[in-house]
Amino acid sequence: MSLLEQHFDVAFAAPDGIKKLRELILTLAMQGKLVPQDPNDEPASELLRSIELEKELLVKEGKIKDTKTLPPIALIDIPSRLPNLWQWTRIETICEIIVDCPHSTAKFIPDGIICIDTNSFKGGDITYHKLRYVSEETYLDRINRLSPQAGDVIFAREGSVGESVIIPTGMQCCLGQRVMLFRPTKGVLSRYLQLSISNPLFLTRLLSVYKGIGAKHVNVKDMRNALISLPPLAEQHRILAKIDQLMARCDELEKLRIDRSQRLLTVHTAALDRLLTAKDSSEFSTAWSFITQHFGELYSVKENVVELRKTILQLAVMGKLVRQDPNDEPASELLRSIELEKQRLVKEGKIKQSKPSPDINLKEVPYDLSSGWEWANLQDVLALVTDGDHQAPPKSDTGIPFLVIGNLNTGKVSLENCRFVPHDYYESLDWGRKPATNDILYTVTGSYGIPIFIDSDLEFCVQRHVAILKSAKSSPVEYLLHLLKSSYALKYATSVATGIAQKTVPLNGLRKMLIAVPPLAEQGRIVEKIDRLMGMCDRLEESISSGKSKQTDLLNALMPQL
Incomplete structure (x- = not known):
């Protein structure tokens, strides 16, 4: 028992540790390992004899009956x-009554009897x-065999098998x-019976006989014969x-864990906000210094790593991720180069x-x-912003x-379970509706705001709910891809989305999205820095998962010793 109490801290650190600790407490209780035995207690064998006489x-x-x-x-x-003073017995032995529910669906009403x-x-x-x-008439029909009373234990025999409750007074x-x-009979406490039949070890033994059957359920006969x-x-x-x-100690641990996680999230959110709103390099350095000083604690939870990824992208599109070089073009x-390319595409039809x-x-x-950057509309950095064919395409095997x-x-192109269209239909599509290498797709309906970079020469076409961002040779595609993944872009898309049941980002709204365009040379530095920092985030998440896995392994190793 002392070993159990010594390792509450291990349970606190493991992801499902508190849940497993609760299960372990119940298991130890039903094995007679939770409290010391008292040789002066009347043994369970005598209790069973008293129960038998009571039932007779x-x-x-x-x-x-x-x-x-x-x-x-x-x-x-x-x-x-x-x-020594315990006894294995069948559940029916220690119960006055075990009864199944009526095998009919009750007619429910807004108010009445539970x-x-x-x-x-x-x-x-x-x-x-x-x-x-239900109504009183339905109630009387459903208590024909038995009227539930306070102290009875109700057990879920199907669906959420093992859930149970005691009917209150x-x-x-x-x-x-x-x-x-x-x-239960007078010699068995209702709550002891309830915890026994909801104990994970009991349920594992009980459900093992149903191996291979689809939906897990328990019948009354098996429960009558089950050992307790x-x-x-x-x-x-x-x-008890x-x-x-x-x-109660588990409850305290759970509250402590929630409070700790919430505190970490709150502090981290404030720290990132200071980064994003820094007015000069001095404020930025101070904000970043705070994060580096508390890095280990702040990034011990994956939620903060997710927010860090968002902030990296946001800093990138604000020109705060890398230093500016006054020598950059x-x-x-x-933007002038892209406009010249667009004029060439116009001439080519x-x-x-x-x-x-x-004008912006x-x-x-x-x-x-920052100096050297320009504001532009999304359509200004691309050859074309369009979408898939608005007519239902012909089907083909x-x-x-x-x-x-x-x-x-x-976020990637998947051909799994995709449909097909005939070659001649595809060939009839305009140049803008044939996605190609270095173009970007962007979902605009339902799950809107997802950019997908095309890095292969696979021929395919898309439905109208997908925008096609056709690139010019000078389009800042890699930088643009990161920008479209940023919280700034998603916030903008949300602001222009229309519809109630299913939101849609209109093409005109998408074309007008304001884009902060950095010099070409700086774009390269930004993309390189983003890739490096995202790799760091990957390693952080792996480290968190590995640490939690080790804590879980430690808890699992300790359990058999208890």
Whole structure:
């Protein structure tokens, strides 16, 4: 027992440690290892004799029916050794009544008498907000065999098998579907029975007979015959008191873990906000210094690594990720090169002459740019922003892959379960509707805001819910890909999205997205820095997973020693 208490800290560190610790406490309790035995306690064998006499009296009084003689417990069937005063017995032996629910669906009404089913309880407690009700007529029909009373144990025999609850004092109810009821005898505490039949070790033994069957469920016969460890009545009281004490400690650990995680998230969010809002290099250095000083603690949780990735991208598009070089050719030259390429594509008949983008109002830009950078609309850094064919394409068993959002929502092109269109249909499409190497796809409906870089010469086409960002030779594709993954881009897409049930980012809105364009040389430095920092984030997440795995392995190694 002392070993269990010594390793609460190990359970705290492991990802599912507290959950496993709760399960271990129950397992130890049902094995007679949670509290010391008292040689002065009346042994369970005497308790069983008293229970037998009590049940015989109830049969004579007509309160319960006589049950068939249960088979003796063979030595080979005994799961484990128990303390001297304990006894293995079958559940039916220690219950006055075990009854299944009515095999019919109750007719529910907005208010009335409670009908308990598997939705009515979780974690040993009544889920009052999920209770359902029946009329008095339905209630009387459903208690024909048995009227549930306070102290009865309700057990989920299907679906969430093993969930259980004790009917509280004053609750009038009947049984819904997929549950069974246990009424323990006077020598067995309701809560001891409840915890015994919800114990993971008991459920593992019980459900092992259903191996290979689809939906897990338990029938009444198996529960009647299932073995349960029975301690003296006095020890049952001590066990429950100890369980309450240890579960309270688990509650404290859980709250401590939640508070710690929340504190880390709050501090980290504030630190990143200071980075993003720094007005000069001095403020930026101070903010970054705080993060580096507390790096180990801040990045002990994956949630903070996720936020760090977002901040890296945001700093990149704000010009705060790498140093500027005054010798770099300014972004205005890059934009001129892209415009010349677009004019060439117009002459070749690949795109239409578009209206010049309106002048950008510097009072409306989200932040100031570094020297050499320029604000531009998304359409200004690409050859064309279009989408898939708006007409339903002809279907084909083979041919050219036709991709929908489901083939792209992981951020990569997937041909799994894709549809096909005929070659002649694909050939008839405009140049802009044939994605090619170095183009970017961008989902605009439903799961909108996902950019996908095309790095192969695979021929395919896409549905209308996918935007095609056709690149010019000078388009800053790699930088643009990172920008479209940033929280800035997603926030903009959300602001222009239309619709209620399913949001859609309109092409006109997408074309007007303001893009902070850095000099070409700086783009290379930015992309290199992003790749390096994202690699660091990958290693951080691997380290967190590895550390948690080691803590879990340590906890699993300790459990058999208890």
